[in-house]
Amino acid sequence: MKDTVLQVEDLHVFYGGIHALKGVSLSVPQGTIVALIGANGAGKSTTLRTISGLVRAKRGRISFEGKDITEELPHRIVEMGIAMVPEGRRIFPNLTVMENLLLGAYTRRDSQGLKRDLDWVFTLFPRLKERTWQKGGTLSGGEQQMLAVARALMSRPRLLMMDEPSLGLAPLLVREIFDIIRELCENGVTILLIEQNAKAALEIAHYAYVLETGRIVLEGEGKKLLEDERVRKAYLGEE
């Protein structure tokens, strides 16, 4: 049995008067890819935003490596080792690729390790290395997504949370991104992945949760869910 990195228990979140999460529980074991799939408005992004401290939970508990982080502020959570690739990439368009990457490492103070990790992300994404002085906004969509992932990696996270990394990318690039996610996992980064592209996500996920209107309705190993009839009907568009 692997150690649990992230444990979410009975999470309730309200947006104004709307009960967005109605008791979500999930756990992410060390060194695995866990996927959270579901339709629009199911509460996937809310779950992620609550874990990273951008949204406050009304009830429930989030613990990271055994420590309760439910009430922590976003910058503290980054410092503790959770990084996020936000939905829609959200790179800094008028800053250079290098500045974007250094901002990912904003909470770090070790310049030695920082240099090493810069080299590491450049070996992962050689295309970024050629463009260090280019402004983020001038990159193509796929390159921007890579920059967003690389930027998150610069904080040396022990848990990487990705919100819809395949959004708006051409199919070929989607495959490339998912290959990278798998490679990151093999490199020892634990990943919590949110996807609308259920097929691609379930193919690489060790374990997956299906979210529907704020509740987890189904969970299991990625490959098993892929064969599940309900999942096939609802998310893979099969009859």
Place this chain on the structure above:
Amino acid sequence: MKNTILTLMLFVLLMIGVFGAQKYLNAYLIRILNTACIYVVAAVAYNLINGVTGQFSLGPNAFMAIGGYTVALLMLPLAQKEEVYFLQPLIWPLNSFSFPPSLFIVALFLGGLFAALFAFLIGIPTLRLRGDYLAIATFGFGEIVIVLANNLIPITNGALGIKGIPEYTNLWWTANWAFWTVFVIKNLVNSSFGRALKAIREDEIAAEAMGVNLFRHKLLAFALSGFFAGVAGGLFVTLISTVSPTLFTFSMTFNLLIIIVLGGLGSITGSTVTAILFAFLQELLREVEAPHTIGSWTFPGIPGMRMVVFSVILVILMIFYRRGLFGQRELSFESVFLLFRKRRKVHA
């Protein structure tokens, strides 16, 4: 290391320039140069919060006023204090002491610190607001400060203002403050703290996801901007030897806004260059406010015509060159060298 030497060389060059200017230029030109340097301090400080951090503040006139009044009250000789405050006497302890000329620098720092303190206190509620709301709130604060200056007669002497402030400010002071303001803010912007400020401008949510403490960064940038605005106010009142509420009305903020937008929001080089241009243009454009006779026609002078010209320039620039003269680019030693190297290659 190379940059340190180049910076020092630039500083020495500037000081030689000041020496030459003091010796050979007439008082009128020196006055314009002084104003230019003060505008540099105020504009670069304003650019830190508006251009670099992207928080649309409309309150620098308030911080300049606070700094200006503080320095005036600290430096005004006791005899002058008694003479000026004839409506109502100046309150204790301000009526019991006055800084000697040697403490002018301390007075300037205190003026800046006092302005920074106000920026800090105002920032706590207002910097939680975004965009237009922040602009309105800071604008309101600016108006409050002017109303207070008009009505706190035992401290500010009301609408009459304070006259006879010793003219301590000269080109040495203003040039030094301009230089060191640019130096400090440029280094700050290039540091990791400055990168975080730029990230806030670009995308607050992403910046927060990177672990940037939004509120703390905005507040620090706002207070620092307030500090230099306060110093600029202090330099200004000891240059023209008087301070009154009309000196720091919203039109001061408007001038600074023109400068930083024309120069390019976020570009320190831009703010510096346009601040100097602005000070000179303001004098050159006096011509358009004077009465003119063309043939048998006599046009009366229209006061305020200069601002019309500036506003037209601003409108044209916003239509055709929205990013300002420099955009977000900076002139650095590296870029100058690069330019020369390219030239040489072309010649070879």
